Amino acid sequence: MPGTTFQTYTRADEAFDCLQTAIVKGDLAPGDKIGELDLCARFELTRGPLREALGRLESRGLLVRRPHAGVTVVAVSASELVELYRIREVMEGLAARQAAERMTDQEIADLQATLDAHEAMIDESCGQAYYQAEGDYDFHHRIATGSRNTKLAQMLLGDLYYMVRMYRYRLSTSTGRPQRALGEHRGIVEAIAQRDGELAEFLMKRHINAARKNIERKIQEGVLII
Amino acid sequence: MPGTTFQTYTRADEAFDCLQTAIVKGDLAPGDKIGELDLCARFELTRGPLREALGRLESRGLLVRRPHAGVTVVAVSASELVELYRIREVMEGLAARQAAERMTDQEIADLQATLDAHEAMIDESCGQAYYQAEGDYDFHHRIATGSRNTKLAQMLLGDLYYMVRMYRYRLSTSTGRPQRALGEHRGIVEAIAQRDGELAEFLMKRHINAARKNIERKIQEGVLII
DNA sequence: TACCGTAACATTGTCGACAAAATATGCCGG
DNA sequence: CCGGCATATTTTGTCGACAATGTTACGGTA
Numbered sequence: 051m052p053g054t055t056f057q058t059y060t061r062a063d064e065a066f067d068c069l070q071t072a073i074v075k076g077d078l079a080p081g082d083k084i085g086e087l088d089l090c091a092r093f094e095l096t097r098g099p100l101r102e103a104l105g106r107l108e109s110r111g112l113l114v115r116r117p118h119a120g121v122t123v124v125a126v127s128a129s130e131l132v133e134l135y136r137i138r139e140v141m142e143g144l145a146a147r148q149a150a151e152r153m154t155d156q157e158i159a160d161l162q163a164t165l166d167a168h169e170a171m172i173d174e175s176c177g178q179a180y181y182q183a184e185g186d187y188d189f190h191h192r193i194a195t196g197s198r199n200t201k202l203a204q205m206l207l208g209d210l211y212y213m214v215r216m217y218r219y220r221l222s223t224s225t226g227r228p229q230r231a232l233g234e235h236r237g238i239v240e241a242i243a244q245r246d247g248e249l250a251e252f253l254m255k256r257h258i259n260a261a262r263k264n265i266e267r268k269i270q271e272g273v274l275i276i
Numbered sequence: 277m278p279g280t281t282f283q284t285y286t287r288a289d290e291a292f293d294c295l296q297t298a299i300v301k302g303d304l305a306p307g308d309k310i311g312e313l314d315l316c317a318r319f320e321l322t323r324g325p326l327r328e329a330l331g332r333l334e335s336r337g338l339l340v341r342r343p344h345a346g347v348t349v350v351a352v353s354a355s356e357l358v359e360l361y362r363i364r365e366v367m368e369g370l371a372a373r374q375a376a377e378r379m380t381d382q383e384i385a386d387l388q389a390t391l392d393a394h395e396a397m398i399d400e401s402c403g404q405a406y407y408q409a410e411g412d413y414d415f416h417h418r419i420a421t422g423s424r425n426t427k428l429a430q431m432l433l434g435d436l437y438y439m440v441r442m443y444r445y446r447l448s449t450s451t452g453r454p455q456r457a458l459g460e461h462r463g464i465v466e467a468i469a470q471r472d473g474e475l476a477e478f479l480m481k482r483h484i485n486a487a488r489k490n491i492e493r494k495i496q497e498g499v500l501i502i
Numbered sequence: 503t504a505c506c507g508t509a510a511c512a513t514t515g516t517c518g519a520c521a522a523a524a525t526a527t528g529c530c531g532g
Numbered sequence: 533c534c535g536g537c538a539t540a541t542t543t544t545g546t547c548g549a550c551a552a553t554g555t556t557a558c559g560g561t562a
Contacts, residue, residue, distance in 0.1 A: 060343050060545065062331065085513070096547055098324070101515090102331045105288065109332040111430060117286050118514050118553045133425045136374070140366040148362075199359045201439070204337060205431060213427070283553065286515065311543070322517055327545085344523045344544050506561080515552070522545070529538080 061095050065103035068093050073112050073123055074216050080125040110209060112216075128269050131217060135262035138210055139255050141202065142190065146238060146254035149196035150247040158243050161192050165235055172228050183218050187211065189235050193242075193254075234260070287321050291329035294319050299338050299349055300442050306351040336435060338442075354495050357443060361488035364436055365481050367428065368416065372464060372480035374423035376473035384469050387418050391461055398454050409444050413437065415461050419468075419480075460486070 069089070072078045086097055086104075093100070104121055107113040115121045126134070153161075168185040194206040234257040241250035295315070298304045312323055312330075319326070330347055333339040341347045352360070379387075394411040420432040460483040467476035 058343060062545080063343075087513080097514090098327075098546055098548095101324075102328055105328040105331045106335040109335040109434075111427070116554095117283050117289075119555085120513070130426055134427055136370060136425065137367070137428050137431070140370045141363070144362060144366045199362065200356055201337070201360055201436075202363050205363070205435065208335075209431065210427075288515080313543080323544090324516055324518095342524095345525085346543070504562090507559095509556105509558080511554105511556070513552105513554080515550105517550075518548100520545105520547075523543085525540105525542075527538105527540070530536090532533105532535085 060099070062099035062102040065089075065093055065095055065099050066106050069103055069107055070112065070212065073107075074212055076216070078123050080123050080216075082123045083120055084123065085120060110212070112212065126213060126217070132262060132266055132269075134210060134213060135258060135265065138206075138214070139258045139262070141206060141210070142193070142258055143251040143255040145194050145197040145199070145202055145206065146242065147247040147251035148199055148202075149193045150242040150245055150250040152198040153196040153242060157192070157196055158239070161189070161196075161239050162243070164188060164192065165232065165239060168235075169232055172232065183215075186231065186235075187215065193238075196242075231257075231261075286325070288325035288328040291319055291321055291325050292332055295329055295333055296338065296438065299333075300438055302442070304349050306349050306442075308349045309346055310349065311346060336438070338438065352439060352443070358488060358492055358495075360436060360439060361484060361491065364432075364440070365484045365488070367432060367436070368419070368484055369477040369481040371420050371423040371425070371428055371432065372468065373473040373477035374425055374428075375419045376468040376471055376476040378424040379422040379468060383418070383422055384465070387415070387422075387465050388469070390414060390418065391458065391465060394461075395458055398458065409441075412457065412461075413441065419464075422468075457483075457487075 069078070078084060086100060090097055090100055104113060104115065108115045108121070112124055113121050114124050164185070168189075171185065190211070191207065194203045197203060234253065238250055238253045238257065241247075241253055295304070304310060312326060316323055316326055330339060330341065334341045334347070338350055339347045340350050390411070394415075397411065416437070417433065420429045423429060460479065464476055464479045464483065467473075467479055
């Protein structure tokens with residue numbers, strides 16, 4: 051092997067990332083019927099890699115494809131969004147428990163530092179909504195990874211979070227009560243630091259349960275239209 | 277629309293199914309480095325649809341792909357297999373709870389009938405191992421569907437079960453104690469029939485937990501080599 | 503005028519060939 | 533005899549063209 055320089059990115063990967071972020075950010079709205087050649091022009095690539103990316107997105111549930119009739123961005127109904135949170139509740143509960151058992155001390159310290167930075171941002175109240183969403187994502191991301199459960203992290207990070215984020219960007223306000231969410235996050239980290247897996251699981255489940263109820267309330271009030 | 281006869285299957289779908297079953301059945305063993313043209317010859321199709329199918333399989337975690345270096349069937353380690361059961365425990369627990377709340381009376385009756393048929397097979401002890409595996413799969417499949425949680429069913433049926441079945445075929449004996457498993461199944465269905473979601477969740481979690489411990493024991497004894 | 507059947511269109515699915523990268527082979531030097 | 537380098541080969545990634553299918557528009561008929 052002359053130059054051991056491996057190429058890690060291919061055009062299909064590129065297309066996959068572009069499409070995924072486009073869907074998550076809302077540039078491609080749910081229900082949109084998108085043509086292949088349009089996308090090719092948009093991202094400057096040919097149909098081969100694009101179709102490969104479309105297949106992957108479809109497999110992940112972000113696109114729905116009807117043979118010979120084109121692809122459409124998946125439209126998640128209000129009830130389905132709520133169901134997503136029910137899944138998150140049990141899966142992230144497990145992640146928190148395993149994270150409490152397996153995270154390194156360094157990782158826990160980093161996690162606490164993250165919360166400190168997060169708190170500082172909230173206090174300065176600069177771009178609350180956006181940073182709140184990003185901080186929240188970062189928190190859950192770290193715990194999923196810290197669980198050391200490959201498949202669990204893959205399912206959370208690769209499947210669920212993208213669908214949730216898809217609507218978070220649209221909502222702009224994640225929970226609406228950053229201080230309260232931060233407090234819950236602190237409690238979870240505290241439990242993890244004490245290696246109390248059971249408590250971490252309980253608190254995480256309650257945390258996500260609260261977020262679900264918040265969304266249900268917004269839907270009922272008509273604030274959240276899906 | 278002249279003839280409203282929609283074509284639902286394309287060659288890529290075909291390739292996807294073929295590859296998936298080939299992996300699950302063990303015709304393509306974990307760790308195998310498989311070439312695209314080999315697969316083309318094997319399934320009699322061209323590289324276009326095949327690559328699309330490979331992308332989907334990769335996205336689902338059954339294949340791992342290194343750019344320009346080919347695809348290999350994913351090799352799940354013993355610890356990862358155990359982790360899979362931890363995920364199943366919480367997810368299927370949720371499925372059982374929601375199934376208890378949402379399954380129709382007809383579905384519950386069908387489920388009970390399924391168990392009766394299953395019991396008959398075990399009594400006749402004809403092809404125990406195989407039918408045990410199939411019956412077990414059928415049972416969990418119905419509950420996942422009965423949860424009416426689209427994404428949950430999709431994740432269980434589309435992701436987890438395929439990975440678990442991949443090793444079930446290799447083990448030939450699923451739990452080793454069909455009567456006991458059947459009894460646990462009966463208890464879960466009973467809870468569902470009584471619309472006791474909490475109990476159904478508890479029993480399902482305990483059921484899968486027992487299966488996990490059984491596998492852990494086999495691994496320790498060296499019976500199960502991965 | 504409304505409805506149905508047909509034909510043209512546009513879009514997707516499929517194929518074969520070319521280009522780029524990684525692996526395998528052979529050669530040279532130590 | 534072994535290790536490292538350059539070349540050759542194989543395999544993957546990409547592209548453009550053709551075929552099949554769904555969609556749309558049009559005209560005829562009741």
